[in-house]
Each structure stands twice: as structure tokens, then as C-alpha cells.
Amino acid sequence: MSTITVIGAGVMASSLSFPAMENGNEMRLTGTPLDREIIESVKDNRYHPTLKRTLPEGVKAYQIEELDAALDGCDAVILGVSSFGVDWFIENALAKIPDKIPVIAVTKGVEVYDDGTIQTFPELFESKVENGKSHEFCAIGGPCRCYELADHDDTRVAFCGRNMEVLKFFKKLLERDYYHIDLTQDVAGLEIAVALKNAYALGVSLGIGLEEKQQKYMCNTQSALFGQSSYEIMKYVQYMGGNVENSIHGIGDLYVTVMGGRSKEIGKRLGAGMPYDKAMEELKGVTLESVVIAKRAAKAIRILSENGKVRKEDYPLILHIDDILQHGSMLDIPWKKFQVTE
């Protein structure tokens, strides 16, 4: 039995309390300042109001002021913030994690710097560790709707990190007969693939929007966008020095997002012809994550292609998505630019 402290009580990390507690671990769910009501509710009766599920018996809940107590004596940390909570985590929580305790993040995304450097979150976190401490930073990627995980539906994800022993430790903590876990040391490949899926979900869902606007099936158009998305994910993974086959975690994740995720909502509206401002207003920021990663991924391609490090021609869809976001409404899909290079 191990003690796992979760930082960030959103739906994704909270759903991990099911496999974690069923494996006999202690689970300490700690909220960020944004999770105050969630933690109150879990403390009260274990009900998670956004996951809409009662968490397993024995789960402990902590408000952010109780973080030190939540971390005291823990064996592992699960980071549950979204990409918008990364800076908050670095500034407010990272330094409190006891030395040598490994961290696994559900957070999807990458940082992109002005010289085109792409940094995964595990790398970012590592660069921010101070006071001579060290942690192995791992991450979770792959298609996983939290509701289905909480309901024990078969789910397959991948854990990445540099240290295979630490990955095996995390797998032992969380693996169940319904929660299936690949392990990979290809951090760059897995992280870029699953980060990009939010951007490309926007791209594929342009086709869903076109379909709804025209009120007929347009499977060919959607599939073509799905195929091109898969291509650009594979190209990106290879640019990052990753194993091209780890693209499948991004491709599977793209599939689940287009089927049942939130990131398609913005693309669907844009595809149907709605101006960007109006779409964002309707969505009240809910899908901002896909917009951020699309802009970042396109920015990196623009810089890297200028420096001769990638071929712009290999990424017409992400550049097109970025063009739409900059232009403020739908533009013609650049079909003639889609071509697998030999």
C-alpha cells in the first residue's frame, strides 16, 4: 500500500481515485484554489460534483491550505491540474513536494519558446525544481474520458517517464483489470502526440461543423481531416525524436475527443461558419485549451521551418487552423496542400 497525494481535484485526476483505492492505496485529494467547492463536497459525502460520481470509500480530501498535511509522508504525487494550472503548480506547490517523491501528471500540453523550442511538461517541471531536490516527472497520455474510467470501462493509456523503475511503480499503483497501461521512456513522442490531439480535434471538427451546416453526412471530409491530423502528429513526433508508433496514443486520443470530448466544440462552430468571437462567447472559454495548443503548435512550425528544421509543407492543417484563429472565422480548407511526402 502506498500513499498518493493528488494536487488538483479536477475530473481526470479524481477519477484515478477508483483504480488507486481499489489497489489498496491511500488517496489524498487536494484541491487548487479553484477546487474549493469540490473538496468541500468530497469532505462532506465523497461526492465529486463535476465528475458526478461518489468517490470510493476512504478517499481523503484536503483544501489547498492543507497541502503540507496532504503531502506529509506520501509516496507519490499525481498532478491533476489542466494546462492552465501549470504555472500555479510551479509557483505554489512544486517546492512543497518532499524530495525524491515521483510525480505523474495528467496535464496535456507543451511549452513553445520564441526560438521554436518545444518543451514537454515533465521537462518544464524538472527545470523548475530547486533547493537541490529531485523528482522523477512522469506523465499520462492516451484516450481516457474520466467518466468512463470512473465507471470501470476498459481504458488504455500510456505512462511516460525517463526512469522505467518509476514507471513500473506508478503502473503497480494504478493498473486494474479495466485500466490498461503502456509504459514508455519516449517522453517527447508521447507528450507531443497527446498534446497535439486537442489542436487537431479542432481541425477534424471543422468537418463536423461543415456537415451540420449542410445537414448531410460528410464522412469523407471528416476522415480526410482525421488522416491529415494523424499525418501531422506522426511528423511532429518524428521531429521531436520520438517513436513514430507512439503517435497512436495521440491518434486514439483524437478519436475519443472527436467522439465525445469538449475540444471539438470550437471547431464545429467555426466549421459551420460561426465567427470565432461568437463561438468563444457561446463556449465561455471551455475549449480554450485546444485553441492554445493549436496556436503554440503552429507557432513552433512557423519558426522551425524558417530555421530549416521542419518542412512547412508537412503541416498544412495546423497552419490552416492557426490561420482561421487569426482570421476570426472559417477559411477554405487547403486540400491541395495535403500530400504525404515520400
Next chain:
Amino acid sequence: MSTITVIGAGVMASSLSFPAMENGNEMRLTGTPLDREIIESVKDNRYHPTLKRTLPEGVKAYQIEELDAALDGCDAVILGVSSFGVDWFIENALAKIPDKIPVIAVTKGVEVYDDGTIQTFPELFESKVENGKSHEFCAIGGPCRCYELADHDDTRVAFCGRNMEVLKFFKKLLERDYYHIDLTQDVAGLEIAVALKNAYALGVSLGIGLEEKQQKYMCNTQSALFGQSSYEIMKYVQYMGGNVENSIHGIGDLYVTVMGGRSKEIGKRLGAGMPYDKAMEELKGVTLESVVIAKRAAKAIRILSENGKVRKEDYPLILHIDDILQHGSMLDIPWKKFQVTE
């Protein structure tokens, strides 16, 4: 303007009459013995009864007895038979095609021999040409529902063949502002990827069947099967010496098939627990193509892995599909065998 003779008046090849005729070509649609009623109808009023569309003005229709006239003076042949019509084509039509006339096939599938050799249809056709004649054999792959192509919805496919000049000729004949065409000399990669999609559509749709049986969303399960399918397609393409990136035409094709194709019907029923015999009875053979390719693809893996040419561990899903077909009903999905190898 070129004269294009189509052999096999099924829905897919017939839908190509739209781009072909809009580009100013002459289109001679020739039926197999199974297409007699279709050809009668097209001769009568251009209505294609299975495509459920009126074909473009000027399209000419020929019964099989008129094949010589249909081929007389033609510049190109489109082979429109399904994989079940391949033997018929070789025995009854191939020798009639004038020398040097290039052929492009919409047929999806591969031959598998008892030593595990996998042969694409363009290779098979080439091996059957006699009397000192020669043809460049090309093929079309990628996500394309014929109804949507006929309705001018944006569609992206790939044409493969060994000779780039011939590929460019076919592209010139058929490219339209809604029909987008990649060209590739990677025949093995494209052909195996798009052949396999019918097999894996059966695999992914097991998840759809599970979902319908349990009457709840199971996006995680479906996505995991989709990701594993993408992985095995990539592995297969690489084994065939193809460009792994051409997997995207199979992946996109898998997406369209799971969304709106016929090949999912058998997998859906098996996934929901229906015995194979009953499922086939309900479907009256309509999806047999996916069953045939699944069996062939699994057979090749079993032989090739015994000979040390592939790792069985890389193909657990196709072997599982084959196990189900042999067993006659659904078996537990081998989740623990799914793992991307480094």
C-alpha cells in the same frame, strides 16, 4: 479528353464517373455478369440503382458481352470489382485490355500465400498478364464513401503505382476541386494499409457492439481499439517495406468505415454477443470482405511470426479478431497484450 473504360459497375467505380466526365473524358461503364440490372438501368435513363444517383450526361453503359467494344480505343481502364471479383477479372477480362493501357483499381485487399507471402492486387494482376503485353497497374486507396463523392463532397484519396508519369495521367483524368489525390509509388504501403482497414473496422466495432449491449458510451474502449488498430496498420506497413506515413490513408479509411461503412456491421454484432453464424445470417454476406481480409491478415502473421519475420506480440488485435471468427463468438479483448514496443 481521354476515353476511360470501367470494368465493374459497382457503386465505387460508378461514382468516379462524376469527376471523370466533368473533366471532359468519355466514360464507358461496363458491368460484370453481376451488374446486369445496373447496366440496363444506366442504358435506359442513366440511373444507377445501388448508387442511387443519376450518372452524368453522356456516360455510356455496356453489358459484359460488349466488353470488346467498351475497350476499343480506350486510353485507360478503371477496375471496379470488389475483392470477390478479382479472379473473375483475371480470367475473363484482363486479356482483353489492349496492350500498354494502364489500369487503376478501386479494389481493396491482398492475397496471402501459404508461405506467408503477401501480394498486393497490382502485383497479382501484373503476374497474370500474358501474350507479351504489359500494363501499368495502379490502385486507389483512402477514405471515400461513393455517395459523398457523387455528391461532390470534399474527398481525399491516394493513387499508388510504380510509374509516376502514369499516376500523374490518372490524376489529370480524375482530379476535381472536390476530389483530392495524393500520388505515391509506395504500392505495398498504401495497399496493405487500406486493405487492413476492413479487418480493423471489425475490431473497432467490437467496441461499438459492447457499447450498444451495455447501453452507455464506451468511447475509451473504442478509442483504445482504434489506437491499437492504427498501431498494427503501421507495423504491417513497415513490415511490407512501405512508408509508415502512408498508414494515414488506412487510418482515415478506418475512421470513415467505423463512422459510416458496412464493415462495422459484423463486428458490432459480435461485440454485442451475437454468435458469428447468426450475425452472418442477418447480414447475408454483405460484410464478408472484412472477414476475409481479417482471416488473411492473421494467417500471414501466424506464418511470418513462426518464420521469425514479424513479432506476433505486435499484432494482438488482428489475431484476436481471427480467434473470435474461429471460435464463433466474442472473446475477452486481450488488453494486456496491447503495448507499443520501443
